[in-house]
Amino acid sequence: MANTARRIVVSGATGKQGGALISSLLSASSHPFEIYALTRNATSRSAVALSTKPNVFVIQGNFDNPVAVFSQVEKPWGFFSVTNPMDAKKEEAQGKAMTKAAIDAGIKHIVFTATDRGKNSDEDPTTVPHFASKFKVEKDIVEKSKQSGGTWTFLRPVAFYENLSNDFLGKGFISMWRLNGNDSKMKFVSTKDIGKVAAEAFLKADSEQYKNKAIALAGDEISLEEFGNVFKEETGQVLPETFSFVGKGLKFALHEQLGIMFNWFKTNGFGVDPAESKKAYAFLKDFRTWLRTESAWKRE
Template identity: 85%
Template sequence: MANTTRRIVVSGATGKQGGALISSLLSTPSQPFEIYALTRNKTSKSAIALSSKPNVFVIEGNFDNPSAVFRQVDKPWGFFSVTNPMNAKKEEAQGKAMTKAAVDAGVKHIVFTATDRGKNSDEDATPVPHFASKFEIEKDIVEKSKLNGGTWTFLRPVAFYENLSNDFLGKGFISMWRLNGNQNKLKLISTKDIGKVAAEAFLKADQAQYKNKAIALAGDEISLDEAAKVFKEETGSTIPETFSFVGKGLKFALHEQLGIMFNWFKTDGFGVDAKQCKETYPFLKDFRAWLRTESAWKK
């Protein structure tokens, strides 16, 4: 490898964001990275598939022992951080610990997937716990990066298309959306598209567009009625959902993870302009394109 090669650690490497990031980098001619793909299980089918790719090295570890992750990489330059939102307090603690381990190891550029928090994303953590945890991780990355002269890029996506899955939780998601009203518009994005933007954030880390910048991302803004119409046109079926009382039950049972968030969708909502995003990143998929190419209903 040339002396200009930079080493990056990719968390969630076998997931959709991390996987799309790695694929995007590998498809870039003369990409300047050695990619250290972090996985919990090096012997999994997806991890083994990754290890067969050029310039990809699979490492085993998790966010509970971050220093052990970075001990496996000599002089890492970059780190892609994507955290688990199911427990906001744990997410914040683990995210901050991984940042510390990355900075202590000498990482110079961190790309972190946070979330769009409406019109005041830079100042308002919002009442949504797993939005607030990412807000705190963002601030921590800024402070810790100053310690070694490092830089950062924050990706702030909206809700994921992948929440519309053909299973119980996917049907529940639609039912909770309907509780906000059939005309309530929701902004959505493909997780794979987030990974593609992350690749650009590493490839162009020194450019003004990405250096110490937060980038809000959305692929579409659509009401439930509009989504149901598109779904019918593309699949020939009605959009899958469950009873309204199940949606209410999910909001109650998973109040911290889902209830507060769906209430916020109705009262505040994401602030990013989906049309402007697509002007900057034409590859961002709208709902119809996602259904056709990535969803469980793709043909």
């Protein structure tokens, strides 16, 4: 690859968003990138597999030491940032620290995965702590980019289909949703599809579509009753869930992470229209397609 290749640091490289981003960049007919895949463990099976791909270089590090991450890459151009939402205060601090380290290292374009926050996502952080932390990271990226002359793209997805997992957490998610009512609607998107949009944001970073733009993403809007019907039609099984008291217990025990969020889903909810998202990104999957192609119940 020529020495003029733009170098991109990808956080969450072994996860679904980062992995889909890398795959999409590598499958592009031509891309001027060297990809530096950030992982906590460079010797893991998934990290080793990444290292065998052309123009991909695995680097080890984490958000606790952002300067060390970027010190491994000479003259980086782009940064894909995905933060951990489990502790909102820590997420905000780490996100801001990574932004500073990235820009100090010379990063020119940041793609950050935040979240849709309803009809006024640009100004309302919401009452959900890990939505608000992403809002604050967004604002920090804008301010630091103005100072450095860099650019940014914010991706604002809705709930992930991957919350429907074939385990306790997946069952708990459905039980908490059911507390909002069988007719309560939720908007969803595939994390792999988010990664595909992120790839476009790097490939077309200087375009009007992506330069200093926030993009809300949704593949489907569906009620819990419809969700269950589609699941049974596709799998022949009843939608997996646990007892309602377990759902209530999860909302209580993890009030900051889950309780406030599910209450917000009922009273406010995401603002993006999936039909509008699909006008720009026809590949965004609806629930039925995701079940067939990506879920734990996918058809072989």
